[in-house]
Amino acid sequence: MAVKTLDDLLGEGVAGRRVLVRADLNVPLDGSRITDDGRVRAALPTIRRLADAGAKVVVTAHLGRPKGAPDDRYSLRPVAERLGALLGAEVTLAGDVVGEQARSVVGGLADGGVALLENVRFDPRETSKSADERAELAGELAALTGQDGAFVSDGFGVVHRKQASVYDVARVLPAYAGGLVLAELDVLRTLTGDPRRPYTVVLGGSKVSDKLAVIEALLPKVDRLLVGGGMCFTFLAAQGHGVGSSLLEQDMVDTCKRLLAEAGGKLVLPVDVIAADAFAADANTRTVASTGIDDGWLGLDIGPETVKEFAAALSQAKTVFWNGPMGVFEMAPFAEGTRGVAQAIADSPAFSVVGGGDSAAAVRLLGLPEDGFSHISTGGGASLEYLEGKELPGVAVLNEGE
Ligand SMILES: Nc1ncnc2c1ncn2[C@@H]1O[C@H](COP(=O)(O)OP(=O)(O)O)[C@@H](O)[C@H]1O
Numbered sequence: 001m002a003v004k005t006l007d008d009l010l011g012e013g014v015a016g017r018r019v020l021v022r023a024d025l026n027v028p029l030d031g032s033r034i035t036d037d038g039r040v041r042a043a044l045p046t047i048r049r050l051a052d053a054g055a056k057v058v059v060t061a062h063l064g065r066p067k068g069a070p071d072d073r074y075s076l077r078p079v080a081e082r083l084g085a086l087l088g089a090e091v092t093l094a095g096d097v098v099g100e101q102a103r104s105v106v107g108g109l110a111d112g113g114v115a116l117l118e119n120v121r122f123d124p125r126e127t128s129k130s131a132d133e134r135a136e137l138a139g140e141l142a143a144l145t146g147q148d149g150a151f152v153s154d155g156f157g158v159v160h161r162k163q164a165s166v167y168d169v170a171r172v173l174p175a176y177a178g179g180l181v182l183a184e185l186d187v188l189r190t191l192t193g194d195p196r197r198p199y200t201v202v203l204g205g206s207k208v209s210d211k212l213a214v215i216e217a218l219l220p221k222v223d224r225l226l227v228g229g230g231m232c233f234t235f236l237a238a239q240g241h242g243v244g245s246s247l248l249e250q251d252m253v254d255t256c257k258r259l260l261a262e263a264g265g266k267l268v269l270p271v272d273v274i275a276a277d278a279f280a281a282d283a284n285t286r287t288v289a290s291t292g293i294d295d296g297w298l299g300l301d302i303g304p305e306t307v308k309e310f311a312a313a314l315s316q317a318k319t320v321f322w323n324g325p326m327g328v329f330e331m332a333p334f335a336e337g338t339r340g341v342a343q344a345i346a347d348s349p350a351f352s353v354v355g356g357g358d359s360a361a362a363v364r365l366l367g368l369p370e371d372g373f374s375h376i377s378t379g380g381g382a383s384l385e386y387l388e389g390k391e392l393p394g395v396a397v398l399n400e401g402e
């Protein structure tokens with residue numbers, strides 16, 4: 001049976017009904033200041049359509065990776081304010097996830113009103129490995145919507161997570177795919193069929209163990225895999241090079257050795273890096289060969305020779321997918337690698353997709369031309385897992401409906 005969509009739900013009529021929307025509002029923050037609100041903007045159309053149709057919209061989302069307990073640093077307060085400002089209507093933030101405050105805020109919603117529940121990862125059941133615990137939270141989220149509630153899955157960036165507010169809740173409430181999820185899948189589908197070649201994938205960022213697992217599946221599908229960012233140091237260590245205090249996934253070193261052997265010349269690593277003596281914008285820095293980062297130093301960006309090599313490979317490509325910044329672009333001394341690679345993609349006529357919260361933010365924050373990319377996706381890990389051919393739990397569950 002085909003997935004039911006937001007259009008189907010609107011066709012059924014939502015006036016006066018409480019509709020739970022899972023959005024991905026995981027925005028980059030500097031303290032409590034949102035540095036890029038791309039994900040909030042991407043969530044607007046679905047929320048707006050439901051509110052305009054008279055639904056009482058209850059949004060649930062996560063921010064960062066808190067440890068399953070309330071933590072003010074990860075509060076969605078700034079997001080509620082931004083969402084309200086962009087909608088032009090007040091968005092009340094419930095002070096908890098499914099507790100008394102959530103029930104009271106949701107109970108007080110008028111038709112067309114929007115409320116945001118506090119960071120769903122404050123509840124340990126959200127990310128629990130126990131299906132029973134997740135189902136319990138899903139039941140409590142569903143209960144907030146009352147008798148004729150519905151669930152709209154619109155957090156594309158999180159559909160690869162088998163979590164209570166993404167997966168389990170869709171088994172309890174009538175579930176519908178939101179416009180953002182459908183639009184993202186439409187674009188990514190074009191990359192899985194028969195991409196124009198050479199097909200070059202660029203990987204970086206800091207979610208190293210998540211993404212190392214993806215490389216194995218991607219290698220046979222791509223012509224070139226350029227690896228920078230925090231990703232590259234486990235590979236450099238696997239080649240026997242010193243990586244100093246750089247981001248390193250020690251227990252993946254053997255996997256990286258195997259991947260390097262399997263990849264032949266397809267997998268391209270940096271030849272130089274910008275090393276720093278501290279993780280700070282005012283650290284001392286030097287450009288060093290990637291074959292030798294001294295103890296006490298850490299690689300925080302790819303170097304200028306690497307940017308040239310990556311840019312040359314990208315200029316040949318006909319299809320490009322990029323996820324993960326090449327360095328700690330949030331600090332100016334370590335932004336040039338990301339800027340150089342992003343510019344090379346923007347300059348190339350290839351069909352190009354950039355995915356990921358931080359990668360998309362980098363494009364905007366570094367002032368690159370957004371129209372240089374064929375598509376800017378809100379999901380990094382989700383896009384990668386889709387391209388890898390993996391089933392996305394948050395999408396698969398929508399197919400389970402009656
Ligand atoms: N060499 C590095 N060392 C540490 N962190 C890095 C390095 N390169 C990039 N990063 C960090 O990676 C983060 C983004 O990673 P990730 O979440 O995997 O990307 P995305 O959100 O685009 O999927 C950025 O905050 C950036 O500072």
Ligand SMILES: O=C(OP(=O)(O)O)[C@H](O)COP(=O)(O)O
Nearest residue numbers: 026157158356357379380381382
């Ligand atoms: O930022 C996200 O993913 P991304 O960094 O892969 O784009 C999503 O909000 C998912 O977050 P998670 O990787 O903590 O589950």
